[in-house]
Amino acid sequence: MEIKIIKGDITELDVEAIVNPANSFMSMGGGLALIIKRKGGDEIEREAKRFAPVSVGKAIITKAGKLKAKYVIHAPTMHRPMRIPPENVYQATKAAMKCAIDHGIESLAIPALGTGVGAVTKEEAAKQIIQALKEIAEKQKPQIIVYLIAYDEEQFNAFNQAYKEIMAQ
Numbered sequence: 001m002e003i004k005i006i007k008g009d010i011t012e013l014d015v016e017a018i019v020n021p022a023n024s025f026m027s028m029g030g031g032l033a034l035i036i037k038r039k040g041g042d043e044i045e046r047e048a049k050r051f052a053p054v055s056v057g058k059a060i061i062t063k064a065g066k067l068k069a070k071y072v073i074h075a076p077t078m079h080r081p082m083r084i085p086p087e088n089v090y091q092a093t094k095a096a097m098k099c100a101i102d103h104g105i106e107s108l109a110i111p112a113l114g115t116g117v118g119a120v121t122k123e124e125a126a127k128q129i130i131q132a133l134k135e136i137a138e139k140q141k142p143q144i145i146v147y148l149i150a151y152d153e154e155q156f157n158a159f160n161q162a163y164k165e166i167m168a169q
Helices: 031-040 042-049 087-102 122-140 153-167
Strands: 002-007 017-023 060-063 071-078 107-110 145-150
Touching: 002 122, 002 153, 017 031, 017 087, 031 042, 042 060, 042 071, 071 087, 087 107, 087 122, 122 145, 122 153, 145 153
Parallel strands: 002 145, 017 071, 017 107, 107 145
Antiparallel strands: 060 071
16 A cells, blocks of 8 residues: 645645545535536536435545546545544545455555544544554555545644654654
8 A cells, every 4th residue: 555645625636536524414415525526527426415314434435527536435524414533534535445455456545534524623534634644554555545635734744744743663
């Protein structure tokens, strides 16, 4: 597994799949989910809702509509819009990676899960995501490029700091 930390707009990335920090009902009504739906099309939400409810710790894959990516992996961080514990970010990351690996995805972009409505700090989200990736890399050694995508400088720095701390252990 190769991990790259970049700053930018996840909906503009030319990767095979992107991760949507979903809710269990697959309703794409706010935050990054709404941006993905607006740019990719309503068909993403319609397809995802066929699988609902999806519990935290599970993930599903849909086509990506008009996005550059081919697929969207919907990994719930919450049952419904609400504050969440950081553990949910860890579980959503593991579920998204399992889904990507199971579907032979070779490049995946993961945003800072849980930092919007979920109210997880950028630093804590980065730690949870990178810890989950480290464990998967050590156990499964998947052939995948994972892009950790930061929308702003603060998240970019949080990803880089967490990477240095966790990967050095």
